[in-house]
Amino acid sequence: MRAVRIHRTGGPEVLELEEIDEPIPGRRELLVRVRATSVNHRDIWIRRGHPHPAYRVAMPAILGIDLSGDVVALGATVEDFSEGDRVTVCPYLPCERCTFCRRARPQYCPNFDVYHGTYADLAILPARAALKVAPHVSDEALASFSNSYITAWQMLVGKARVGPADTVFVWAGTSGLGYAAIEIARAAGARVLASAGTQEKIAVLERRGVGLVVNHHEPGLVETVTEGTGGLGPTVVFEHVGRATWERSLTMAASGGTVVTAGATSGDEVSMDVTALFVKQLRILGSRLGTMDDALGALGHLEAGHFDPIVGAVVGLRDVERAHRMLEEGSVVGKIVVKPT
Numbered sequence: 001m002r003a004v005r006i007h008r009t010g011g012p013e014v015l016e017l018e019e020i021d022e023p024i025p026g027r028r029e030l031l032v033r034v035r036a037t038s039v040n041h042r043d044i045w046i047r048r049g050h051p052h053p054a055y056r057v058a059m060p061a062i063l064g065i066d067l068s069g070d071v072v073a074l075g076a077t078v079e080d081f082s083e084g085d086r087v088t089v090c091p092y093l094p095c096e097r098c099t100f101c102r103r104a105r106p107q108y109c110p111n112f113d114v115y116h117g118t119y120a121d122l123a124i125l126p127a128r129a130a131l132k133v134a135p136h137v138s139d140e141a142l143a144s145f146s147n148s149y150i151t152a153w154q155m156l157v158g159k160a161r162v163g164p165a166d167t168v169f170v171w172a173g174t175s176g177l178g179y180a181a182i183e184i185a186r187a188a189g190a191r192v193l194a195s196a197g198t199q200e201k202i203a204v205l206e207r208r209g210v211g212l213v214v215n216h217h218e219p220g221l222v223e224t225v226t227e228g229t230g231g232l233g234p235t236v237v238f239e240h241v242g243r244a245t246w247e248r249s250l251t252m253a254a255s256g257g258t259v260v261t262a263g264a265t266s267g268d269e270v271s272m273d274v275t276a277l278f279v280k281q282l283r284i285l286g287s288r289l290g291t292m293d294d295a296l297g298a299l300g301h302l303e304a305g306h307f308d309p310i311v312g313a314v315v316g317l318r319d320v321e322r323a324h325r326m327l328e329e330g331s332v333v334g335k336i337v338v339k340p341t
């Protein structure tokens with residue numbers, strides 16, 4: 001089978017399309033034919049060799065954590081799946097042994113692992129990370145689902161507990177995670193405002209019904225958002241950008257509001273005014289990926305047709321290197337989906 005692997009960290013050129021042996025599923029694993037996957041910033045952090053242990057993988061590695069696929073073979077002890085099942089993945093793999101896991105709080109497992117391995121014709125998937133999916137969901141939508149929608153669900157539903165009384169501001173609303181946040185906040189009944197970095201991206205969000213979209217490269221963004229929220233500011237700021245937006249997130253948030261974050265695409269190191277933080281009584285919530293419960297909650301909405309991810313490009317396995325460059329440049333509006341066939 002074909003797989004895109006990395007043998008070392010580095011630029012997009014370390015992604016190599018190779019012919020390798022077909023994997024054999026272990027006792028508790030599924031072998032899945034990959035219909036589609038997509039590229040995520042997480043893949044880029046791993047490829048570049050981000051120093052945080054959460055981004056460390058054994059080499060050679062097949063990256064890719066999103067999946068639309070069909071089960072083609074089963075391990076000996078797998079019971080809940082059959083050949084031909086349409087599946088996706090919840091990439092967050094808690095250890096199942098620590099205090100947090102044993103007390104039904106797997107989101108806080110300190111020994112978690114993250115699934116990867118879908119930049120290929122076939123992927124091995126632990127049965128405990130697999131979810132069955134209804135056949136009517138498109139491959140493009142399902143390949144845009146796991147990393148973005150499960151993560152955003154945990155951030156907004158699990159952490160910020162978003163509801164109809166909230167006004168949610170989403171940075172970079174056409175990004176995979178950003179658009180997932182817009183759709184989940186809307187599904188929870190909240191009002192949504194967003195930012196985008198180009199006129200084209202702003203127009204896409206406006207066409208998809210986001211009432212106020214501001215350009216995050218232009219001055220006056222905080223003032224515009226404050227005006228657009230009746231002078232109060234958003235009750236929830238959805239952060240995943242980091243250095244370039246952090247101070248503005250804290251400045252715009254409503255009194256007693258929440259800043260929830262699960263990413264730092266522009267840089268990890270930020271500065272902030274601690275006095276402004278505590279006088280305004282803000283809550284800063286960190287989050288990462290999401291559990292099987294989050295996955296099931298979000299998947300229900302995807303299957304019901306409530307979510308419609310923005311797909312900006314579809315490429316083949318031989319173009320994964322190019323897809324990484326496109327994601328790094330921000331040149332595509334929406335997700336970049338990879339289809340092996």
Ligand SMILES: [Zn+2]
Nearest residue numbers: 095098101109
């Ligand atoms: Zn654990």
